[in-house]
Amino acid sequence: MPSRLNPYIAFDGDARQAMEFYKGIFGGTLTVNTFGDFGQKEAGADKIMHSMLETDSGFTLMAADSPPGMEYKYGNNISVSLSGDNADELRGYWDKLSGGGTVSVPLEKQMWGDVFGMCTDRFGIIWLVNISEQPA
Numbered sequence: 697m698p699s700r701l702n703p704y705i706a707f708d709g710d711a712r713q714a715m716e717f718y719k720g721i722f723g724g725t726l727t728v729n730t731f732g733d734f735g736q737k738e739a740g741a742d743k744i745m746h747s748m749l750e751t752d753s754g755f756t757l758m759a760a761d762s763p764p765g766m767e768y769k770y771g772n773n774i775s776v777s778l779s780g781d782n783a784d785e786l787r788g789y790w791d792k793l794s795g796g797g798t799v800s801v802p803l804e805k806q807m808w809g810d811v812f813g814m815c816t817d818r819f820g821i822i823w824l825v826n827i828s829e830q831p832a
Contacts, residue, residue, distance in 0.1 A: 697828065699780030699789075702756040704824055706773040711744035711761045724751030731763065734807050740764045746808075775814075775822035783811070783827045790825045793817050803827075 707714055712728060719726045726749045732741030743761035750756050758777050762768040778789055790803050794815040803813030803825060811827040 697781050699778060699782050699785055700756060702758060702777050702779075704775045704777040705757070705759040706762050706768060706775070707744070707759060708768040709743060709761050711747060711759045715744075715747045715749055715757075715759050718757060719749055722749065722751045722753070722755055722757075724749050724753075724755070729808075738764075775824055777824040777826065779824075779826040779828065781828040786825055786827045790815070790823075793823045793825075 705711075705714070715726055715728065726747065728747040729745050730741060731743055731745045734745060740761075740763070743763070744759065745763070746758065746760050748756065748758045762773075778786060780786060787803070790813055794803075794813070794817070796818040797815050799813065799815045801812065801814035803811060806812045809829045811829075813825050814822065815825075816822050
């Protein structure tokens with residue numbers, strides 16, 4: 697899969713409703729995973745951990761609910777996602793984007809099996825980097 701760049705929007709508990717709304721506008725295929733799908737049992741398990749709308753026009757929009765313990769406020773609710781399976785390319789982007797910035801989630805293997813990290817670059821832009829696990 698080639699690397700792709702797309703917006704990633706955080707919501708305060710209404711990510712599912714928002715993504716269904718966007719699907720109604722743009723069409724396409726919507727996939728949704730909750731925190732509970734990945735084993736969270738406590739409060740917030742029904743919140744959206746990750747959702748992705750892929751349209752026939754080639755648009756990709758990703759979104760999630762802010763996880764428990766992470767402050768939600770307007771202004772920090774939109775970030776940019778880089779994703780794909782070219783680990784060298786994506787790690788190179790990560791190194792440059794996080795250099796001089798702040799790493800909030802180190803680029804490392806996550807519970808869903810991919811390598812993921814989150815940083816804020818030196819200009820204040822939040823970046824999510826996800827390297828998809830290669831099939832064995």
